[in-house]
Amino acid sequence: MQLNATIDRARGYMLLGIIYMHAVIAFASVREFEAITASFVQIKLLSPHVSVFFLLSGMGARRLGRRGFWKVFRQCSALVLLAVLSHVTGFILIAVLHGTGTDLAGAARMLVEPMVYGTGFSTFVAWFFLSLAVGRVLTYLLYRSPQAFALVVVVLAGIILLSQQLGLPDNIFEWRTWPIAFLFFLIGTRIPRNLVIPAPYGLAAAAGSLALTWFNRPGVLWDGPCLACNVTFVSQPMVGGFGSIPVFLAQELLFFVFLISVARLQRPWWLTRPANFIGRHSAMFLLLNGWVIVAINPWLLPLLPAGDSLLLFLGLLVGGAALHWGLFHLLRRPLVLMVSGSFQAIERIGNVPQTLRSMRLSAGRSS
Numbered sequence: 001m002q003l004n005a006t007i008d009r010a011r012g013y014m015l016l017g018i019i020y021m022h023a024v025i026a027f028a029s030v031r032e033f034e035a036i037t038a039s040f041v042q043i044k045l046l047s048p049h050v051s052v053f054f055l056l057s058g059m060g061a062r063r064l065g066r067r068g069f070w071k072v073f074r075q076c077s078a079l080v081l082l083a084v085l086s087h088v089t090g091f092i093l094i095a096v097l098h099g100t101g102t103d104l105a106g107a108a109r110m111l112v113e114p115m116v117y118g119t120g121f122s123t124f125v126a127w128f129f130l131s132l133a134v135g136r137v138l139t140y141l142l143y144r145s146p147q148a149f150a151l152v153v154v155v156l157a158g159i160i161l162l163s164q165q166l167g168l169p170d171n172i173f174e175w176r177t178w179p180i181a182f183l184f185f186l187i188g189t190r191i192p193r194n195l196v197i198p199a200p201y202g203l204a205a206a207a208g209s210l211a212l213t214w215f216n217r218p219g220v221l222w223d224g225p226c227l228a229c230n231v232t233f234v235s236q237p238m239v240g241g242f243g244s245i246p247v248f249l250a251q252e253l254l255f256f257v258f259l260i261s262v263a264r265l266q267r268p269w270w271l272t273r274p275a276n277f278i279g280r281h282s283a284m285f286l287l288l289n290g291w292v293i294v295a296i297n298p299w300l301l302p303l304l305p306a307g308d309s310l311l312l313f314l315g316l317l318v319g320g321a322a323l324h325w326g327l328f329h330l331l332r333r334p335l336v337l338m339v340s341g342s343f344q345a346i347e348r349i350g351n352v353p354q355t356l357r358s359m360r361l362s363a364g365r366s367s
Contacts, residue, residue: 010056010263011282012275014049016317019289019324021047022124023316026297027304035307042313044234045213048248049255051237053128054135054181058188061136065143065189072140078343079133082283083126085338086290087114090122093295118173123290127174129283134173135181139189176238184252195260202261209254216243216251274325281328284335288324296323 025047028039064072091111094100100107114120118130141149156175163172197205215225217233221244235243235251242248266272278285305312328335 004060005276006260006263007056007059008279009272009275010259011053011279012277013259013263013279014053014056015278015282015285015289016275016321017046018050019285019320020317022289022293023297023320024313026293026301027308027312027316030301031306031308037308038313039308040232044231045210048213048235048237049209049252050128051180051184051252052256052259054132054184055188055191055252055256057132057136058139058185059191060188061139061185062189062193064136064140067140069140069144072137074346074349075343076133076137078346079129079136081342081346082287082339083121083129083133084115085342086123086126086129086287087121089287090126090291090294093291094122097295098298113169117169119169119171122294124293125286125290127177128286130174131177131181132185134178135185138178138182139186142186171238176240179239180237196264197257197261199261199265202258205254205261206258209251209258212247212251212254216247218243220244220247274321281335283339284328284332285324287335287338288327288331292324292327 021043024039024042028036028043031039033040088111095107100110102110110122114122114126119127121127138149138152141152156178160172160175164170213235215227216235217230220226223229233243235241235248237248237252263275
């Protein structure tokens with residue numbers, strides 16, 4: 001029970017950070033660089049740590065290898081369906097509230113192509129559901145059959161190479177995020193249940209993570225750390241965006257240590273209880289965040305000041321959390337129906353062959 005509460009709080013803190021960082025990134029994207037120095041520093045230091053979400057997801061699936069294949073496959077299919085629903089709903093919001101800026105054929109491509117190629121979604125969170133599904137199923141295959149895992153990896157690599165030869169979108173099915181999604185999910189399933197990290201170690205890990213994140217850049221292991229070299233580089237959890245792979249892995253694992261040390265604290269209640277609640281409903285808050293970005297941000301961003309400030313950051317942090325909290329309670333029923341309905345729909349589809357077999361057996365007995 002304690003582990004589940006810790007995971008929920010950690011997810012809640014991560015989601016609050018994601019909501020805040022998406023707001024900062026949106027603000028900075030339409031401002032002059034000279035006016036957003038503090039915003040950029042936060043983006044560089046904090047945005048890469050979204051990959052820690054895969055570690056937390058793995059912690060909640062410690063017995064994954066003992067489950068049946070079709071059960072795991074249906075769970076992963078439901079995650080893919082959530083990615084599709086996130087995209088489709090986001091597209092509808094864009095079209096109705098702001099217009100697509102193109103003709104009917106162009107709008108149709110904007111809607112359909114991301115569902116075919118698995119990339120270029122209308123929202124900024126659909127990729128996570130898709131990558132989590134792939135990381136989950138690859139971890140399962142590795143546990144159950146290393147030979148099957150190796151075969152699937154070879155087939156997936158062939159599909160990616162073929163897509164590049166055919167000139168399809170470069171990041172088809174978000175494949176550039178698969179290595180981190182798989183590795184971190186796998187590591188998460190191996191983290192012991194009794195893991196306790198004292199706060200001083202957590203703070204030291206946070207300092208180390210921030211330092212590595214700042215210095216991380218392509219070639220840093222050969223050139224050495226440099227405070228002002230390639231300062232505009234922001235490491236990302238995708239192939240080609242890591243910077244230095246060993247440094248990226250170290251910075252994220254250190255951030256995870258910090259996050260777990262903080263998530264085990266049960267005070268102050270006014271912070272831990274909301275984090276616990278948000279973490280328990282993480283899928284719904286992720287969906288909401290993607291829709292807020294495409295629906296509300298275009299109206300909100302022009303109202304914000306030209307440059308960043310402490311007051312702005314406080315407003316984005318508190319205001320963003322309050323907005324998502326209010327929208328969640330306003331739209332809770334349809335959100336619950338969407339998330340639970342996705343899993344139930346996949347479950348029913350998966351049960352169709354068994355139902356048909358039962359019907360045939362019953363008909364045979366009757367005759």
